Amino acid sequence: MFNFNLPLRSVQLILAIIALGLNGYVTSWYLHHTHPSTTPSSPPYLVFVAIFTLLTLPYLFPNPVLAGSNKPNGRFFNKWVILALDSLTCLLWFAGYVALAVFHQGLILCGPCDVMVGGVIVGALAWATFLASTVLASLHIMRTRRASSQQTHAGWIGKEESVQI
Template sequence: MFNLNTPLRIIQAIFAIVTIGLNAYVTHWYTTHTTTHSTPPSPPLLLFTATLTLLTVPYLLLNPALSLTHHNKPPGRFFNKYAVLALDALICLLWFAAWIALAVYRHSLLICLGHTCRVMYGSVVVGILAWLAFLATTTLAALHVLRTRGGSATPTQRHGMWVGKPTSHA
């Protein structure tokens, strides 16, 4: 079976970096070009979500691989499937809330014709793609939790589908 975890995590990190760039531009524009010098809350929410993504993707990426380094030890030493599922679900919800908030804010603007509005539109699209990537990994993590709830298999059999190695059925 093909390992979907690694490419999806790399895609998530790329989307987070792009989102940081786009929303940093929007935030900077609002703080320098408006009379109130304040930013609407949605671009900073996307900045926070993207930063949190960059902080957690290394843990989420390396955990399944670390769980297979010690075949004779329990995989809980490095890999906690519930922590991975909880982090995936939390970040998935944050991405969903953040791109929805920015899309609603952009739609509520009376006049939105400039470069900043196009950047906001691009940020919404990247947010949707990042949310879909996290939705996929959350689904994979949930399936992994459901498949491994018995606990009678070896570490390689328990986590083989998560990291892409075929499992042997006895």
């Protein structure tokens, strides 16, 4: 079975970098062209979510890949932490792109409208990728819930399970 971890995490990294640029531009535009107290909260929130994603991906990237080398559960790999990080990031992206879309709908005059629409699209795509990784992490936990403590997590996303003896 195909290991979805590396391509999925790579797409998440690329989308976080793009979202950081788009929403950073929108935030900067509002700070320089309007009064700072009238700056909307959704673009800076999505900047925070992109930074949070960039901070969590170094933990999420290598763990399933390293676990595939027949090493037992290390002190760095915990399937529950990965599920929690994926779930939290999924919720943050969902809240951010919905808030930005709602804010965009209420605008009459808009300076960076096209960039804001791009931010909504990238946020929705990032949410979809984190939803997929959350579902895959949940399925992994369901498959390994009765495994012994010596279980390797090679089957994290798409590989066969193996048990060390």
